[in-house]
Amino acid sequence: MNKSIVFLMVILWLAQGLYAQTYRKDLPDIAISKDVSLHFISPEPIQYVDISTHAIAGDLPLKNVLRLKIVPDSVTHFALTGSVAGIVTVVGESFIAQYNLRYTEGQAFTVPSQVNILPEHTRPLDVPGIALTSxxxxxxxxxxxxxxxxxxxxxxxxxxxxxxxxxxxxxxxxxxxxxxxxxxxxxxxxxxxxxxxxxxxxxxxxxxxxxxxxxxxxxxxxxxxxxxxxxxxxxxxxxxxxxxxxxxxxxxxxxxxxxxxxxxxxxxxxxxxxxx
Missing domain, CATH: 2.60.40 (Immunoglobulin-like)
Structure with missing residues (x-):
């Protein structure tokens, strides 16, 4: 087999291992696209966020808003793993919520730009030091x-x-x-x-x-x-x-x-x- 083909297969295999993400059937699916920033709206100030992949960047422009955006150089890697992009975890003052992120090539008007964190998507937490929530x-x-x-x-x-x-x-x-x-x-x-x-x-x-x-x-x-x-x-x-x-x-x-x-x-x- 041509050495260059073998080398390319190894690179693809390593990339799949690096970007492969766990998919949990018990979590809601949220679509994310390269052209649209995804905003999670929390009913409480957000205390902690975890994104299971470096291919998606996040920040908190407001205390109760989480903004996610796909890193431009990472778009090509989602083609290797299918639509599974990762899992995002959002922790408020009294709850934890998790979502599956699914990459889509859909048009901007078909991809949600904001998601409200609903009670049915959360689990209660007992956070030390917070007797009353905001x-x-x-x-x-x-x-x-x-x-x-x-x-x-x-x-x-x-x-x-x-x-x-x-x-x-x-x-x-x-x-x-x-x-x-x-x-x-x-x-x-x-x-x-x-x-x-x-x-x-x-x-x-x-x-x-x-x-x-x-x-x-x-x-x-x-x-x-x-x-x-x-x-x-x-x-x-x-x-x-x-x-x-x-x-x-x-x-x-x-x-x-x-x-x-x-x-x-x-x-x-x-x-x-x-x-x-």
Missing amino acids: KEMQDFAMRILQQPAESTLRKAKAFGIQAKLNHVYTAGDHIFLDITYYNKSNLSYQIDEQRFKIEDKKITKATNVQSVEITPVWQLYPNTAFKKQYRNIYVLKKATFPGNKVLNIELTEKQISGRVLTLKLKYDDLLKADAF
Whole structure:
């Protein structure tokens, strides 16, 4: 047999072994084409992704969107293995989903460009450190927003800006703070940052100030500018602090104006929180 033919057969055999993919009959089939990017839409932020082949590249353009695209140089190799392109695994905050990827030469308008990850395609997970999923937090937050912001648990005002703590709720190991900001001035308030800090209730010049900053694990809306009113829901992990300290919620405006407003919460405010 001609040596060149033998060499070519060996190369083809090695390529088949390199690109051969496992096909699982228990998984849904999703078509993928060289001309169309495939987007998986997750109901939760995606925590982890595994693609069983280097012939397909993936990235996360958004926290709940996985984008897959065939590597151009790999298209010819799919002809060796048939339509099986690999398996993609997507892990959310509370689920895992897997799909068979099938390569197709179909026209762009016949190949799906997006796939919604449906409940029937997932299996539940118990992920350490995630007591509530983002979807559950959003559901709780929307329920809070349905209640009028008529009650005032705490308030503060300065420089024409007023802050009101409307409600405090707990769910699991999380605290939900419902806060409304009002702008009484004619200047739009451009939010620079919002910080949550446990600090001493009374500060004197001779006192060493001890401050512990807490980062919200989730909030309903991103910080932005507001002209007259701004209401948001912030979620914190449960924390305890003594009676001589307070939880300061500091709202800072972008320079040059730089107006700062601090809303002070006592630990007693958190103890009286309603539960979902």
